[in-house]
Amino acid sequence: MTSVAVGLSRDLAAKRVMRAEVQGYDIAVWRDENGGLHAWNNRCPHRGMRLSHGFVRDGHLACLYHGWHFRKDGGCAYIPAHPELEPPETISATVFSITENAGVIWVSATDTAKAPAEDGEWEPLRSLSFACPPEKVRHAIENTPFAGQLPERAASGHLTAGSTALLVHCAPLGDAETLAHLLVAAGTSLAGRKALSRWCETARESAEAGPA
Amino acid sequence: MTFTLYNYVLSGNCYKIRLMAALLGVEYETVAVDFYPGMEHRSPQMLSLNPAGTLPVLTAGDLVLTETQAMLTWMATSFDTSGTWFPAGDPALLGVVQQWLGFSGRLTQSAGLARLHSMLDWPVDGQAACAAAVKDLRILERHLTDRVLEGGLWIAGETPTIADVACFPYVALSPDAGLEHDAYPAIRNWLYAIRGLPGFVAMPGIHYRHEGTSGTNG
Amino acid sequence: MSREYATNDWYPVADAARMIPGHGFTTRLLGEPLEVSGSFENPVVTARDGRMLPVQVRYGHVWTTTGSAPRPLFDIAEADETDRTFVPCGAVQVRCSPLRAVENFLDIAHFPFVHTGILGEEPHTQVAPYKVEIREDADEVWATQIGFHQPQAAKSATEAIETRYEYRVPAPTTAVLYKTCPPKPEAWDVIAIFVQPVAEDMCIAWPWMALYDDVSPYADLVQFQQEIFLQDRSILENQKPTLLPLDPRMEIPTRCDLTSVVYRRWLKRKGATYGALTTAA
Ligand SMILES: N[C@@H](CCC(=O)N[C@@H](CS)C(=O)NCC(=O)O)C(=O)O
Ligand code: FES
Numbered sequence: 001m002t003s004v005a006v007g008l009s010r011d012l013a014a015k016r017v018m019r020a021e022v023q024g025y026d027i028a029v030w031r032d033e034n035g036g037l038h039a040w041n042n043r044c045p046h047r048g049m050r051l052s053h054g055f056v057r058d059g060h061l062a063c064l065y066h067g068w069h070f071r072k073d074g075g076c077a078y079i080p081a082h083p084e085l086e087p088p089e090t091i092s093a094t095v096f097s098i099t100e101n102a103g104v105i106w107v108s109a110t111d112t113a114k115a116p117a118e119d120g121e122w123e124p125l126r127s128l129s130f131a132c133p134p135e136k137v138r139h140a141i142e143n144t145p146f147a148g149q150l151p152e153r154a155a156s157g158h159l160t161a162g163s164t165a166l167l168v169h170c171a172p173l174g175d176a177e178t179l180a181h182l183l184v185a186a187g188t189s190l191a192g193r194k195a196l197s198r199w200c201e202t203a204r205e206s207a208e209a210g211p212a
Numbered sequence: 213m214t215f216t217l218y219n220y221v222l223s224g225n226c227y228k229i230r231l232m233a234a235l236l237g238v239e240y241e242t243v244a245v246d247f248y249p250g251m252e253h254r255s256p257q258m259l260s261l262n263p264a265g266t267l268p269v270l271t272a273g274d275l276v277l278t279e280t281q282a283m284l285t286w287m288a289t290s291f292d293t294s295g296t297w298f299p300a301g302d303p304a305l306l307g308v309v310q311q312w313l314g315f316s317g318r319l320t321q322s323a324g325l326a327r328l329h330s331m332l333d334w335p336v337d338g339q340a341a342c343a344a345a346v347k348d349l350r351i352l353e354r355h356l357t358d359r360v361l362e363g364g365l366w367i368a369g370e371t372p373t374i375a376d377v378a379c380f381p382y383v384a385l386s387p388d389a390g391l392e393h394d395a396y397p398a399i400r401n402w403l404y405a406i407r408g409l410p411g412f413v414a415m416p417g418i419h420y421r422h423e424g425t426s427g428t429n430g
Numbered sequence: 431m432s433r434e435y436a437t438n439d440w441y442p443v444a445d446a447a448r449m450i451p452g453h454g455f456t457t458r459l460l461g462e463p464l465e466v467s468g469s470f471e472n473p474v475v476t477a478r479d480g481r482m483l484p485v486q487v488r489y490g491h492v493w494t495t496t497g498s499a500p501r502p503l504f505d506i507a508e509a510d511e512t513d514r515t516f517v518p519c520g521a522v523q524v525r526c527s528p529l530r531a532v533e534n535f536l537d538i539a540h541f542p543f544v545h546t547g548i549l550g551e552e553p554h555t556q557v558a559p560y561k562v563e564i565r566e567d568a569d570e571v572w573a574t575q576i577g578f579h580q581p582q583a584a585k586s587a588t589e590a591i592e593t594r595y596e597y598r599v600p601a602p603t604t605a606v607l608y609k610t611c612p613p614k615p616e617a618w619d620v621i622a623i624f625v626q627p628v629a630e631d632m633c634i635a636w637p638w639m640a641l642y643d644d645v646s647p648y649a650d651l652v653q654f655q656q657e658i659f660l661q662d663r664s665i666l667e668n669q670k671p672t673l674l675p676l677d678p679r680m681e682i683p684t685r686c687d688l689t690s691v692v693y694r695r696w697l698k699r700k701g702a703t704y705g706a707l708t709t710a711a
């Protein structure tokens with residue numbers, strides 16, 4: 001499985017852009033006004049500006065530096081400095097594969113992005129950053145008691161904390177950080193979701209406390 | 213004229229006043245203070261206005277205010293006809309607003325100092341300031357995530373308040389110190405929302421959203 | 431070896447505000463630590479091995495060089511016009527190549543997006559054709575006949591004007607611009623960026639101006655330039671790769687980038703590659 005979870009669908013609304021890291025690539029992830037997702041190499045072909053600082057306008061992602069517009073296929077649509085110019089076909093952002101399922105956004109920098117099939121209904125809890133590698137995050141999450149009891153571990157990424165089913169996807173962010181994307185079974189009460197949010201912060205404390 | 217702001221363009225605290233005024237649609241005058249490299253905030257003239265030697269300073273007639281949080285309170289209660297920026301009639305909400313005003317002072321000392329160190333080589337412990345800033349970003353992310361789970365967006369209540377204005381600058385400017393927002397989705401969306409408010413003004417390090425077809429802000 | 435050319439240029443390491451007698455400080459140049467002490471009038475710069483480096487005080491800054499055969503420091507004639515206001519704007523640290531900082535300074539197409547409402551604004555985004563040349567006698571890059579619509583071209587500007595510009599690159603890490611002076615149309619305002627190459631991927635920019643403006647308070651002049659440069663900083667720290675690519679296949683210019691294209695070509699030809707990427711990555 002070469003796809004990487006980069007964020008929760010809830011946290012990337014239409015016309016928004018974010019930065020992610022996938023298999024060592026710096027990636028700009030953006031959602032167009034129709035809800036479509038796009039993952040591009042985070043480097044403007046013009047002068048290398050990170051496209052994740054850009055803005056979505058007229059169905060394009062535009063670069064903050066000189067405002068060049070790029071179509072959904074990555075091709076350059078418009079160069080503001082030369083409004084009459086038809087940009088050459090050769091100018092294009094590098095496009096990667098992206099998909100979303102069960103509230104999670106997945107990107108692959110090397111082949112077609114695939115989201116794991118999930119049974120059941122899930123709701124987003126939060127994406128939480130840990131200053132340690134993914135193995136330590138998983139270990140801490142599985143070993144941090146919730147309401148006095150250790151979570152039960154089911155299939156990969158699946159846990160039950162108290163009586164609530166949880167889904168956890170971890171992805172490295174840079175060399176020293178991990179972003180854990182957490183979802184809970186649909187219908188979990190607000191109090192329950194907040195309690196789980198506190199619980200994963202406790203897990204973070206123990207994950208970060210140990211030797212690096 | 214409504215008031216005069218003793219202003220430094222790169223100061224996140226001065227920006228809080230400029231942003232609040234823009235969001236309230238209030239006109240004002242500025243006096244530029246050469247904070248860097250001139251250190252003019254420590255000049256006898258500035259010290260007589262504010263013995264603490266900090267910026268911003270706000271004057272309105274005989275009134276001289278130091279401390280950003282006091283200025284925001286004064287501005288909202290003087291100029292906000294909607295009564296939402298400073299929710300005086302709702303004790304619980306006002307308590308939350310005051311809590312995060314207090315927190316905004318922490319941000320000046322953490323993310324604010326980390327930025328001054330990284331940008332202007334300010335003689336402070338940059339690593340310690342960065343560590344404190346990460347701690348504060350996590351505290352704000354935790355709160356804003358709770359707000360998202362509650363179906364909210366702003367720091368307190370259903371509308372933006374002076375607490376959002378007070379916390380915005382040093383959080384938005386943390387990339388100036390190399391502290392990116394990639395790991396903080398709730399903060400990222402809150403920053404987007406503030407940048408989208410009618411009347412929003414930018415400052416160096418914080419750009420307009422540029423989403424409208426020809427305006428600055430959309 | 432990319433340092434070789436660079437060692438024989440002069441670089442700024444302090445301004446008057448930084449030089450406090452009795453309070454020497456450490457800085458870095460081309461990856462090496464330096465001690466700066468003395469006074470602004472009589473500065474002392476010492477290398478790590480204790481060697482005293484040559485110094486000169488010019489354009490509001492203390493300049494030094496580490497090489498054995500330094501080229502002369504370029505001349506800015508306007509620095510001797512005593513009716514100008516000289517405005518050193520302090521030091522700003524940027525995590526980028528010194529050459530990226532200079533290239534950004536030479537670029538006008540970003541004004542509407544990065545300096546919105548000051549140096550440019552939509553829909554006035556068009557960049558008209560202009561002239562770029564390498565002046566072989568002086569070994570400098572010059573861009574002339576540039577015009578751009580500006581909402582607030584200078585602190586002294588009272589309305590949007592069509593500003594005229596000329597750019598000059600007298601050394602790989604220095605750019606000087608001459609632009610319309612709103613209160614004195616027959617003269618040019620001079621704005622320069624002196625870049626101290628701390629390392630290949632880190633620099634300190636020392637903006638400096640020589641203006642005709644008897645009206646604006648001094649602090650306003652400083653802040654006008656700082657506002658603009660700090661807007662650029664947030665761009666410069668997000669350009670990738672960090673080093674300036676000299677291989678023309680790595681980044682795609684368009685017509686308005688002629689200054690940048692010629693600047694890169696000039697650097698490559700001279701071997702001034704400290705802070706540059708010379709092979710495609
Ligand atoms: N508590 C003050 C803090 C303001 C502050 O720290 N201002 C900075 C500029 S952003 C300053 O003047 N620093 C100078 C110093 O602390 O000496 C307020 O809220 O106004
Ligand atoms: S770098 Fe993106 S438009 Fe110029």
Ligand SMILES: [Fe+2]
Binds near residue numbers: 535540545
């Ligand atoms: Fe610029």
